[in-house]
Amino acid sequence: MNRCVSLAACGLGLATLGAGQSTPSMRDVLRATYAVRDLSAVDLSPQGDVVAWQETFRDPGRLLASPRWSAVYVAPVAGAQRTHISAGSPSRYYDEENPVWSPDGGSVAFLSDARSKDQFQIFIADRSGARVRQLGRLRGDVSHLTWSPDGTRLAVLYIESAHRAAGALAPGARDVGVVGSVVDEQRLALLDARSGNVRFVTPADRYVYEYGWAPDGRHVAVSYANGNGDNNWWIARLAVVDVTAGAMRDLLAPQYQINDPQWSPDGSRIALIGGIMSDFGSTGGDLYVVDAQTGAAQDVTAGRPFSVQSLRWNDSSSLDFVAHVPGAMHLMRVEVANGATSALTSRDESIWSWSTARNGGVVALVRASFERAPELFAGPPSQLREISRSNSRAVRLYGNAVSLRWKSDDFDVQGWLVYPLNFDSTRKYPMVTIVHGGPSAQTVPSFANRNVSALSSQGYFVFMPNPRGSFGQGEAFTRANVKDFGYGDWRDDLAGVDAAVKTAPIDPNRLGLMGWSYGGYMGMWGETQTTRFRAIVAGAGIVNWQSYYGQNKIDQWMIPFFGASVYDDPAVYARSSPITFITRSRTPVLILQGERDEEVPAPQAFEFWHAMTALGVPAKLIVYADEGHGPRKISNQIDILTQTVDWFGRYLRG
Numbered sequence: 001m002n003r004c005v006s007l008a009a010c011g012l013g014l015a016t017l018g019a020g021q022s023t024p025s026m027r028d029v030l031r032a033t034y035a036v037r038d039l040s041a042v043d044l045s046p047q048g049d050v051v052a053w054q055e056t057f058r059d060p061g062r063l064l065a066s067p068r069w070s071a072v073y074v075a076p077v078a079g080a081q082r083t084h085i086s087a088g089s090p091s092r093y094y095d096e097e098n099p100v101w102s103p104d105g106g107s108v109a110f111l112s113d114a115r116s117k118d119q120f121q122i123f124i125a126d127r128s129g130a131r132v133r134q135l136g137r138l139r140g141d142v143s144h145l146t147w148s149p150d151g152t153r154l155a156v157l158y159i160e161s162a163h164r165a166a167g168a169l170a171p172g173a174r175d176v177g178v179v180g181s182v183v184d185e186q187r188l189a190l191l192d193a194r195s196g197n198v199r200f201v202t203p204a205d206r207y208v209y210e211y212g213w214a215p216d217g218r219h220v221a222v223s224y225a226n227g228n229g230d231n232n233w234w235i236a237r238l239a240v241v242d243v244t245a246g247a248m249r250d251l252l253a254p255q256y257q258i259n260d261p262q263w264s265p266d267g268s269r270i271a272l273i274g275g276i277m278s279d280f281g282s283t284g285g286d287l288y289v290v291d292a293q294t295g296a297a298q299d300v301t302a303g304r305p306f307s308v309q310s311l312r313w314n315d316s317s318s319l320d321f322v323a324h325v326p327g328a329m330h331l332m333r334v335e336v337a338n339g340a341t342s343a344l345t346s347r348d349e350s351i352w353s354w355s356t357a358r359n360g361g362v363v364a365l366v367r368a369s370f371e372r373a374p375e376l377f378a379g380p381p382s383q384l385r386e387i388s389r390s391n392s393r394a395v396r397l398y399g400n401a402v403s404l405r406w407k408s409d410d411f412d413v414q415g416w417l418v419y420p421l422n423f424d425s426t427r428k429y430p431m432v433t434i435v436h437g438g439p440s441a442q443t444v445p446s447f448a449n450r451n452v453s454a455l456s457s458q459g460y461f462v463f464m465p466n467p468r469g470s471f472g473q474g475e476a477f478t479r480a481n482v483k484d485f486g487y488g489d490w491r492d493d494l495a496g497v498d499a500a501v502k503t504a505p506i507d508p509n510r511l512g513l514m515g516w517s518y519g520g521y522m523g524m525w526g527e528t529q530t531t532r533f534r535a536i537v538a539g540a541g542i543v544n545w546q547s548y549y550g551q552n553k554i555d556q557w558m559i560p561f562f563g564a565s566v567y568d569d570p571a572v573y574a575r576s577s578p579i580t581f582i583t584r585s586r587t588p589v590l591i592l593q594g595e596r597d598e599e600v601p602a603p604q605a606f607e608f609w610h611a612m613t614a615l616g617v618p619a620k621l622i623v624y625a626d627e628g629h630g631p632r633k634i635s636n637q638i639d640i641l642t643q644t645v646d647w648f649g650r651y652l653r654g
Contacts, residue, residue, distance in 0.1 A: 024397060024457050026641040027064060030634065032395040033450045034063045039366045039374045039390060040353040041098050045105040048357030050076055050127070051364045051378050052085075052099035052108050055390055059093065064634050069093040072110050074129070075387050077362065077378045082388070085129035087121075088114030095120070098144070103151045109135070111145055122154060122191060136196030141186070144210070149217040151193065157208060158189040158200075171596040171628035186229050188222060190243060201243045209233055209280070211241075212262045212270070214292075218243060221251075221261040221270045221292075230598065233257070233280045234556040238272065238290065251295040257560070259283045266316040268292055269336075273308050274299075275475050276482070276560050278440040278518070283309050284324050284471035284478065289336055300339050306332070307442075307471035307478060314360035320344070322351050322365075324442050324471035326414040327403050331365060331381070344381040348403065350444040369445040370401035370418070394447065398456030399423045401445065406499035408467075408492040411477065415465035415496045416443055417504060421457045430510035430652040431461035433497055433533075437517035439469035439489065440478055451514075454641045460512075460648070463500045467492030483563050485545075485576035486525045493522070494530075509534070510652045514644065516540050516592075517600060517629065521578075524608055527589055527617075528581035535651035537644050539592040540600040540629055543582075543608035545573040553598040582611045588618035590647040592640055594627030620647070 024032075041054035052074045059066035071094075075082035085108065088094050096112040097120075106127060111120040115134065120142040122135040141159035148155065162184050188202045188211055202208050202222065207229035211222040220241045225232035238252040238261060251270070252258075257277040261270050270292055275285020284307030287300045301308060306323040313319050320333050329351045331344040345351070347369065354365035364378035364387070373391035377384040399419030406413055420429055432455050436443045443464040455462050466472055467489040469481035481489045501508050513526050513533040520541025527536055542548045549555055549566035559565060566573050574580050589612060593605035602623060612619035622643060624636045631637055 023459070026454060026638050026645065029397060029450060029454045029457060029641060030638055031063050032397055033448045033453060034058050035060065036373050036394045036448045037390045039376055039388065042353045042355045042364050042366060042376065043100050043108075044077075044355040044357040044362060044364050044378070045101045046103060046357060047105050048077065048362030050074055050101075050105070051355070051376065051387060052101060052110075053353070053364075053366075053376055053388075054097050054099060064638070066093075070095050070097050072096045072099045072108075072112075073388075074099070074108065074127070075376075077364070077387070079385065079387070083129050085110065085125045085132070086114065087112040087123040087125075087132050087134070100145055100147055102147050103149060109145055109147065109154055111142060122156070122196075124193070134196075135193065136191050136198050138198070141184070146211075146213065147193075148190075149213055149215055152217075153190045153193055155188060155190050155211065155213070155220070157186050157211070158198075159184045159186045171594070171598075171626055183228055188220065188241065201241055201246050202248065203246075206248070207232065209236055210259065210261060212260075214240075214263045215265055215267045219263075221263055222248075223258050223261055223272075224248075228553070230280075231554050231556050234277075234554075234560065238270070238295075240292065251292070252290055252297060254297070256285065258288075259285070260310055262311055262313055262319075263292070264289075264313055264316050268316070271311055271313065271319055273311065275307065276440060276479050278438050278557055278561065282438060282441045284440060284442070286475055287311060287319070287321060287334065300334060300336060301341070302339075303474065303476075304339075304341070305474045305477075306330075307474065309471075310354070312354075312356045314356065318360070320356055320360050320363070322354060324444070326405075326472045327416060327442070327466060328444055328472075331363065333360065348445055350446055368447050370398075370416075370447065371396075373447040391447075396448065397421055397453040398449075398462070402503070404496065404499050404503060406495050408495040409488065411468055411480070411492065412473075413465065413467060413492045413496060414472070415463060415500075416445075417500050418452055418456055418462040418464070419504070420459045420461060422459075425505065428505045428507040429459060429461050430512065430648070431463055431497075431500060431506045432512040432514055432648060432652075433463045433465065433493065435493060435513070435515035435519035435522040436464065436466070436470070437515070437519050439481060439485070439518045440471060441518075442466050442471040450637070450641060451644070454645055455648070458645055458649070460652075461500070461504060461506050463497065465493050465496040467496070482561055483572055485561070486522070486529075486578075487576075490522065490525060490529065494532075497532075512536065512648045512652050514538070518542075520592075520600070523589070524578040525576075527587055528578045528584045531586050533587055535648050536587050536589040537592065537647055538589060538608070539640070540594065540597055541591075541604065541608070542600060543577065543604050543611070544579040545577045546570055547607065548600070548604055549573065551601045551603055553601075579607065579611065583615065585612060585615055585617045588647075588651055589620075590643060591619065591621040592643070593621070593623045594629060594631055595623050595625050596627065597629045599629040 038056040094114040141162040311321040349369040368374040373394035376388040514537035516539035523538035609621040
């Protein structure tokens with residue numbers, strides 16, 4: 001099997017997918033989706049002349065049978081052919097991730113399972129990729145590789161002898177035997193860059209989520225919590241670790257969630273993101289700067305109409321950050337002293353991975369939109385040029401995307417309306433509203449979203465609102481659904497549906513509703529609140545917040561949103577629970593669920609399905625074996641798309 005390094009080189013021919021077909025199959029949709037390479041883990045060399053990144057893909061020859069692989073590439077910012085760096089044979093596929101340049105720019109370290117199947121090890125390659133050596137030997141879950149400022153050590157987050165994949169999205173371990181007796185703790189470990197000797201520098205009873213080196217190389221800032229890592233990120237503290245002594249000094253115990261601690265170049269402050277966040281990995285909030293000695297915190301972007309998603313220091317006076325703005329993401333710059341901000345990009349796009357060098361004089365970022373598949377760009381902020389051509393033959397199976405704005409109560413709300421593929425202005429179409437998960441998240445432009453592609457290619461408008469509780473309009477907007485799930489945000493969604501119907505030739509009598517996770521909850525909530533929708537698809541949704549509190553493995557996230565535990569204030573949970581109003585249900589509903597979901601356990605789906613069956617509401621429940629919160633098996637993903645399209649087709653096509 002010859003390893004292809006780009007879609008064009010592999011001659012996949014997807015540009016003609018669906019030619020002569022007005023309604024591609026769900027296999028076609030997934031083929032087109034999986035043919036799009038995901039570009040991430042961007043890292044610029046300190047000199048800003050070379051960029052490294054990671055591409056995740058499937059075997060182009062068998063997209064629907066291949067597991068996901070990742071490869072590491074480097075390329076000059078000035079423009080030249082990229083180089084594939086690997087710890088293995090060029091004739092095979094591996095997982096190779098997280099490239100990071102050494103402080104002198106002479107080598108790049110990365111993670112690879114090329115020499116130990118399903119186990120990441122650390123490798124160091126020279127700039128050319130010709131010489132690659134393994135550093136030490138690890139056994140367990142490994143992530144977030146970085147160099148120390150002096151280049152003598154590498155750091156990783158490490159769960160030695162992990163019992164399961166890290167993160168609440170992964171399928172949970174079965175609860176048998178003495179429940180709760182096994183807790184994996186993620187610790188900060190250092191490896192000597194010459195010998196590979198491994199040393200833990202944080203205690204065994206503390207779970208470290210993120211970290212950032214101090215410029216002196218003797219200290220690290222960490223976000224951490226005691227106990228179960230999946231559950232306690234929402235109450236994480238900021239601490240400083242002496243990497244020689246292993247001592248931890250608490251610096252900040254905030255009343256908000258924190259993310260992405262980054263030490264200033266002069267060593268005096270630590271920048272981080274703080275705000276209300278519902279999911280680890282879905283980041284948004286204000287930019288805080290914390291005194292590294294006293295822990296005094298300053299909110300640099302208080303009251304600003306955006307949500308900071310990730311950040312990097314340029315020098316000790318300014319930072320660059322990517323922010324959620326209404327319906328998109330922008331790269332911005334802020335002066336710490338006065339909070340003055342300026343936008344470095346302004347497109348309607350997503351920017352999920354980026355890097356800076358030379359005090360912000362050079363940036364590299366992955367840009368994606370509804371019109372363009374992800375590609376890597378680099379250069380001075382005002383002169384970015386395209387570096388990669390990884391998705392030059394990507395296929396689009398949906399129509400034009402339009403940003404809508406509407407008023408709801410006192411809010412100016414944004415959402416995206418995607419037109420049907422092969423749109424005909426003389427026709428009226430059905431529309432499906434997709435509510436995003438979270439709720440602390442946002443729908444931003446992306447290419448080849450499988451749900452959008454599936455529905456648009458079958459002749460539906462797709463509407464994706466960003467109601468209150470979403471990122472993109474500042475902390476007040478994100479906090480606006482606290483103790484109010486299903487009320488203000490639901491009004492925002494319905495007002496958005498009205499705006500969409502007024503904007504485009506949408507048949508108001510053929511409306512559908514769907515979502516996953518919090519979006520699945522909104523599907524179940526909508527079931528009990530209106531008969532406006534003719535069909536609903538609810539994936540991994542919550543029907544009963546009271547029972548959910550005791551069933552899920554991440555109950556700490558609920559306290560900031562409900563104000564108290566269910567034991568202290570059960571009424572606030574009942575107020576937002578679909579089960580409270582379940583006898584109002586009338587709309588046919590498809591219920592989808594992963595069997596081993598820890599974020600939204602399967603009993604929620606069974607409770608909802610039981611109620612629908614008892615009330616005589618048309619309902620269908622499908623539980624996917626051994627799946628977690630996001631089904632990963634391709635056969636299940638095909639089935640989910642097929643079941644969804646068939647369900648809406650049954651009730652909305654006529």
